[in-house]
Amino acid sequence: MWVNNFLILGAILFCIGVYGVIARKNAVMVLMAIELILNSVNLNLLAFSQMHHNADGNVFALYIIAVAAAEVGVGLSMVLLIYRNRRSIALDELSEMKG
Amino acid sequence: MVASSINVAQNVGFYLIAAVMVGAAISVVSNRNVVHAALSLVLVMAGAAAQYLLLAAEFVAVTQVLVYIGAVMVLFLFGVMLTRAKLGRDGDLNNRNWGLGIPVAVLMLGVISWAVLDGWKDATLPADRGPVSTKAVSDSIFQPYLLPFWALSFVLLIAAIGAIVLARKD
Structure with missing residues (x-):
């Protein structure tokens, strides 16, 4: 089986995720698109891990899963805080930090 | 092939x-x-x-x-x-301006696909090597990659504390 199969699938998912980050206004939907990106990277790592028959790819895939879990926890609590203060999580209305 | x-x-x-x-x-x-x-x-x-x-x-x-x-x-x-x-x-x-995302994503997909197809032309996954054993994975985690493992456990701890601090009502 070609390695390229998995690498191209990862590239497609990555680009769909990037589109989601650019296009979405709802903060929760942006976090979902970021999850797509992280998953596509994991797919690449595991494909290379199996290609070279080396455990390093599996190790870093596990680390990325852990980092993604931490990122979602902090991200969603920030979204909840923003919602509590502004009654809205539309990202284009958040302009307090504009210079 | x-x-x-x-x-x-x-x-x-x-x-x-x-x-x-x-x-x-x-x-x-x-x-x-x-x-x-x-x-x-x-x-x-x-x-x-x-x-x-x-x-x-x-x-x-x-x-x-x-x-x-x-x-x-x-x-x-x-x-x-x-x-x-x-x-x-x-x-x-x-x-x-969500429409801007479509050309960005298509362009990026083109560049990545070109790089991937050019770099690993017909490399195949070895069919006869069997899986990377979970034992090998755990040996890697606890020997060469122990330091990132520690760092990661601190990241998770701090993320959990941070999420509680951010989300609680005062």
Whole structure:
């Protein structure tokens, strides 16, 4: 089986995720698109891990899963805080930090 | 590539799961219903776990199911509910200039695909080597990659404390 199969699938998912980050206004939907990106990277790592028959790819895939879990926890609590203060999580209305 | 080294069942499985994953991923970024988008994300995660099994990484596949489908998706659904998103169709989920994302994504896909196809022209996965054993993975975690493992446990601890501090009402 070609390695390229998995690498191209990862590239497609990555680009769909990037589109989601650019296009979405709802903060929760942006976090979902970021999850797509992280998953596509994991797919690449595991494909290379199996290609070279080396455990390093599996190790870093596990680390990325852990980092993604931490990122979602902090991200969603920030979204909840923003919602509590502004009654809205539309990202284009958040302009307090504009210079 | 020798014809006998092509595993037909593996390829059919890959393309079926890949088609489901791409369709569900497009639904995640384009669905007008927040809950439906979250459920499409479950489909992508499950498809990714299946692809990990095709890549003979059982431990990562099981972890994917436990962490993503079990924990992260529950967090997302709580996030959707607590921010009182409209539970039906919502026409106001995209930015004004969302169309800009399409050329960016297509251009990026073109560049990455070109680099990948040029770099690994017909490299194949070894069919006869068997999976990377979970024992080898744990040996790697606890010997050469122990320091990132410690760093990661601190990241998780700080993320948990940070989430509590941010979300509690004073």
